[in-house]
Amino acid sequence: MSADGAVAPATPAAPAVAVTGVSKVFRQAKGEVTALEAVDLTVAAGEFVSLIGPSGCGKSTLLRLVADLAEPTAGEVRVFGKTARAARRDQDYGIAFQAAGLLPWRTVSANVELPLELHGVGRAERRRRAQELLELVGLADFAKARPEQLSGGMQQRVAIARALAERPRLLLMDEPFGALDEMTRERMQAELVRLRTETGAAVVFVTHSIPEAVFLSDRVVVMSPRPGRITHVVDVPLAVRNEDVREAPAFYATVTAVREALRGRLPRGEVDGAAADEPAGADEPAAADEPAGAPRGPARANRTAE
């Protein structure tokens, strides 16, 4: 791990995200908490990468470093070859959080229009784009509603529409589907796959759900806590992503591989999802996935204390 973070040479096709030797230490009253230690991660342009791991593994912190919502203690984060800060300034990414974070005094449509409004897009164009996005997330009839009139899941869909408003080349998503019911969740996953295919946007997706990570991703990055590190990177060998894939053997094999990685039963490093279809402990209950409402890790706790 290079503490200073050597400047990466500019490549013709810069990866969407390049994280090199990144550590993040939160200083708290009780002492220091190492949220991330010596993390390296590259996300190619157009690639879909999920970050998965137990609470406190620093996956949300890593996402926040990419979004330049926090700064690494050591190491370097580059987005499309620029510093994370420059990428944020240039609006190279769209972001959706676990909490919808809609402005309660604005209508649903005005919430979706917010980023466009801030960046000087005209009223008529904003309206048109917001309507288009609301249709995409199945909320076209709620354009004039207030956020408080919507369920939690619907609010989250508005937040995702808002993240897509500016057609970003990189989408950062922090457990955006965590609050949705299973049916809506699968529909949103399919929508996200379609969106990603249409826009060619790279996605960094934080989740607690193994099937979700496998269904969506090209690669699943498995992390472990205390300190937060990347332990495994599981390649997902799925050519197409449709509803049939959810029942395909390769899908199950990859889900198993991720689960094994999370349990620490696989040797560290790169894992080929399809090769791990002979699990050692297949008779054990599949308890590795955390409940969606699991308590937030120290990284999150620190965020509210800041």
Add this chain to the structure above:
Amino acid sequence: MTSQLTGSPLTAPATSRRSWGGAATRRRVVAVVAPVVFGAAFLGVWELAVKAQDLPPYILPAPSAIAEQFRLNASDVWATFRASGANALVGLAVGALLGVLAGMVAARARFVDELLSPLAAAVAAMPIVALAPVLDTMFSATSSIPRRIVVAVVAFFPVFVNTVRGLRAVDPVHAELMRSYAASGWDLTRVVRWPGSLPFVFTGLRVASSLAVIAAVVVEYFGGLQDGLGSRITAAASNTAYARAWAYVVAAIALGLLFYVVALGAERLATRGRSAPEH
């Protein structure tokens, strides 16, 4: 068909099941009638007590005597009511405006906040109407400005304190979102802080409106131009015309209620749809 008055603790739950319209109407009627009946009964007991005990008016004049004086002096009550009302309104407007502006500055600059907030606490603890004689000597005897300054100073603090609180109460997710949009500090203020702080500002305004009327009336006890309700109350009392003094007190109460009700309405309007904050 929702009644705004059903929040009254005096409202008896309607038991009629004849029809929903009948029940709702009855609830509404009860909500209005109950306090009126109670008030009338209170005045009746007061009247009877004064008459039966033959109380001297300097202890307590009868409601009928107060009403009589109110009627006899109606035009002067109205003129002084308007004068005090104008003082309260102008002072409140100026004080609230300055309170909001100072709150906006304090919420942005910690230095200003550290400068103003202890000062605000200290000044809030001091009887500001006591400034009146000092201010009166600074302006001509026919000027309304000293009284309005006192009202403005009184109104300033609740608005200031609540504005700072409201502007600081930003949902962390909203702040992060704005940061991700590379929004300027001005954008954050305009799009998130201001709308988010409105309910707080209006709460401050409601508190300030009551204080403004009190200050506008009481400040005349200390001299200055004598064309408001306060001057008539002291004048009548010093002439042992106690019923007349009470008539002007009633007008002062009405003025206070008027300000309060308007400010409360504005507050309700500003907080509409905010009952269920996120997270």
